[in-house]
Amino acid sequence: MMEPPQAASPDQTSEVNAPAAVSVRSVETLTKRQDFQRVARARRAAKPGFIVQMRRRAPEEAGGIRVGFTCSKKVGNAVARNRAKRRLREIARLTLPERGLDGADYVLIGRRETTATLPFDQLLRDFNAALDVLHGEAR
RNA sequence: GCGGAAGGCCGGAUGGCCGCGGUCCUGGCAACGGGAUCGAGGAAAGUCCGGACUCCCAGAAGCAACGGUGCCGGGUAACGCCCGGGCGGGGCAACCCGACGGAAAGCGCCACAGAAAAGAAACCGCCUUGUCACCCGGUCGGGCAACCGAAACCAGUGGCGGGUAAGGGUGAAACGGUGGGGUAAGAGCCCACCGCGCGACUGGCAACAGAAGCGGCACGGCAAGCCCCACCGGGAGCAAUGCCAAAUAGGGAUCGCGCGCCGACCGGCAACGGAAGGCGGGGCCGCUUUUGCCCCAGCAGAUCCGGGUUGGCAGCUGUAGCCAUACGGGCAAUCGUAUGGUCAGAGGAAUGGUCAUCGAACCGGGGUAACCCGGGGAACAGAAUCCGGCUUACAGGCCUUCCGCGCAU
RNA sequence: GGCGAGUUGGCGGAGUGGUUACGCAGCGGAUUGCAAAUCCGUGUACGCGAGUUCGAUUCUCGCACUCGCCU
Numbered sequence: 056m057m058e059p060p061q062a063a064s065p066d067q068t069s070e071v072n073a074p075a076a077v078s079v080r081s082v083e084t085l086t087k088r089q090d091f092q093r094v095a096r097a098r099r100a101a102k103p104g105f106i107v108q109m110r111r112r113a114p115e116e117a118g119g120i121r122v123g124f125t126c127s128k129k130v131g132n133a134v135a136r137n138r139a140k141r142r143l144r145e146i147a148r149l150t151l152p153e154r155g156l157d158g159a160d161y162v163l164i165g166r167r168e169t170t171a172t173l174p175f176d177q178l179l180r181d182f183n184a185a186l187d188v189l190h191g192e193a194r
Numbered sequence: 195g196c197g198g199a200a201g202g203c204c205g206g207a208u209g210g211c212c213g214c215g216g217u218c219c220u221g222g223c224a225a226c227g228g229g230a231u232c233g234a235g236g237a238a239a240g241u242c243c244g245g246a247c248u249c250c251c252a253g254a255a256g257c258a259a260c261g262g263u264g265c266c267g268g269g270u271a272a273c274g275c276c277c278g279g280g281c282g283g284g285g286c287a288a289c290c291c292g293a294c295g296g297a298a299a300g301c302g303c304c305a306c307a308g309a310a311a312a313g314a315a316a317c318c319g320c321c322u323u324g325u326c327a328c329c330c331g332g333u334c335g336g337g338c339a340a341c342c343g344a345a346a347c348c349a350g351u352g353g354c355g356g357g358u359a360a361g362g363g364u365g366a367a368a369c370g371g372u373g374g375g376g377u378a379a380g381a382g383c384c385c386a387c388c389g390c391g392c393g394a395c396u397g398g399c400a401a402c403a404g405a406a407g408c409g410g411c412a413c414g415g416c417a418a419g420c421c422c423c424a425c426c427g428g429g430a431g432c433a434a435u436g437c438c439a440a441a442u443a444g445g446g447a448u449c450g451c452g453c454g455c456c457g458a459c460c461g462g463c464a465a466c467g468g469a470a471g472g473c474g475g476g477g478c479c480g481c482u483u484u485u486g487c488c489c490c491a492g493c494a495g496a497u498c499c500g501g502g503u504u505g506g507c508a509g510c511u512g513u514a515g516c517c518a519u520a521c522g523g524g525c526a527a528u529c530g531u532a533u534g535g536u537c538a539g540a541g542g543a544a545u546g547g548u549c550a551u552c553g554a555a556c557c558g559g560g561g562u563a564a565c566c567c568g569g570g571g572a573a574c575a576g577a578a579u580c581c582g583g584c585u586u587a588c589a590g591g592c593c594u595u596c597c598g599c600g601c602a603u
Numbered sequence: 604g605g606c607g608a609g610u611u612g613g614c615g616g617a618g619u620g621g622u623u624a625c626g627c628a629g630c631g632g633a634u635u636g637c638a639a640a641u642c643c644g645u646g647u648a649c650g651c652g653a654g655u656u657c658g659a660u661u662c663u664c665g666c667a668c669u670c671g672c673c674u
Contacts, residue, residue, distance in 0.1 A: 086542055134575055141546045148213070175547065305621045366657030418655055418663040431605075433674040578604065
């Protein structure tokens with residue numbers, strides 16, 4: 056309930072600071088178990104090739120876009136897991152610097168079979184669609 | 195040509211664009227850039243062995259315990275690995291496979307079935323050299339005969355005693371096999387051949403092989419049951435370990451632990467006090483010996499609990515190296531020498547994405563065939579301290595050598 | 604990454620070189636007016652593959668899976 060009213064002003068301030076922020080625009084990687092668990096409690100959007108979770112950090116936390124990747128043993132052996140994570144990293148690299156929200160954590164979860172085999176175009180389209188949904192809910 | 199055996203190698207290729215990790219150089223006050231170069235495997239896997247390395251347990255020797263290995267010789271830093279040899283087994287062969295010391299040191303086990311499961315014994319059976327009884331026969335005695343009687347002999351039946359292990363359903367396994375002689379019946383009791391055991395001597399470093407001769411046969415299986423013999427082995431693991439910073443605490447509990455004896459000398463009138471040192475005692479590896487250290491009254495130490503941290507640096511990749519080439523020793527594993535090269539080092543973890551061309555398997559169609567057209571799109575699998583092995587997974591392809599069969603010459 | 608332990612019916616859980624206990628659950632029956640409880644009966648198992656042995660759930664080796672510990 057506190058989000059909507061205050062969400063407008065931080066957005067504006069971030070656009071005021073835009074020159075600096077946009078030039079940074081780098082995406083940090085999540086590593087801590089704690090971060091993953093916080094994001095896991097937030098919104099999610101499931102697609103055939105992956106699941107996306109997103110969480111907006113509290114204002115007192117640091118800014119910037121952060122993203123994490125995870126593939127459990129269900130995805131397959133080490134080769135399959137690494138391949139799935141690489142493709143997830145690639146779609147995040149191509150998409151998030153432009154579309155990611157400042158101050159948000161994203162987590163992409165690989166899925167068995169599909170993450171490694173679906174056409175790359177479809178993964179990109181699905182990721183954009185998932186971001187539409189998540190951002191829409193967030194505002 | 196078909197079918198096999200052994201060894202080795204490869205295991206998608208090239209290019210464009212956009213990215214990732216390390217190192218080096220470089221621009222910039224900084225933020226942030228630019229360039230060069232390197233960047234997964236034969237198994238990187240399982241973690242099954244062996245080491246390097248680090249820390250812990252006082253050092254050494256012996257013994258015990260525990261664990262491992264197990265034909266012999268060699269290779270190696272080492273190995274449970276590799277090479278060569280021996281023996282046994284499989285295959286026509288090339289060749290392959292084998293936890294392959296000891297069961298006449300000991301203990302234990304061998305269910306069910308079976309007479310019996312390990313000192314051999316004797317349930318059925320077979321036999322009757324002993325003895326007793328019976329007797330329809332022969333025989334003997336009597337009688338003309340029917341028949342009566344007898345038990346010395348022959349044959350038979352039964353009991354007792356004895357002999358025997360040829361045969362016996364069983365079982366995974368049954369105490370040499372076959373033939374002949376022999377005997378009351380039988381038996382290595384005797385003989386021939388085969389098997390088995392011991393074995394002078396010969397060859398070999400050895401495992402082992404050959405073998406004169408001897409033994410009448412004694413010795414079942416299981417040691418991946420205990421065990422014996424020989425050899426080897428401390429424990430833990432890079433999340434080991436060391437350093438720095440920050441933060442919190444600056445505490446609690448327990449243990450060593452037995453309040454030894456003598457004592458030159460010093461102080462004191464004395465009681466007594468102090469005291470170097472000596473003896474003794476206690477503690478520190480499971481035990482013993484030996485060496486060493488510590489303690490015997492003061493403070494420090496050790497262990498555990500409680501509390502705090504989840505940051506950084508080192509270890510971290512360059513060597514028992516590895517790779518390539520050449521030469522030499524060796525049957526070989528492998529060793530030596532020379533020259534050249536050096537080959538991922540991350541730290542939640544880098545090799546990717548995409549496009550184009552080419553492309554193996556496989557599928558469909560055509561063709562006698564070589565092959566052509568279309569589709570299709572690459573096995574198992576990803577370094578985490580590092581090496582040497584083993585084991586397991588793996589689409590498909592290539593090379594070398596060899597064996598058998600068929601055809602031709 | 605390293606180290607260790609374990610796989611026995613649907614579940615829990617003993618055990619041993621010779622046809623695998625026991626409890627709960629399930630099914631059938633008895634009892635009851637109906638149930639519960641109780642009693643009787645009953646089915647179902649040694650993770651997979653090799654080896655040793657006459658014979659393996661047990662002993663040995665390999666593989667698979669599950670669980671735990673260490674920063």
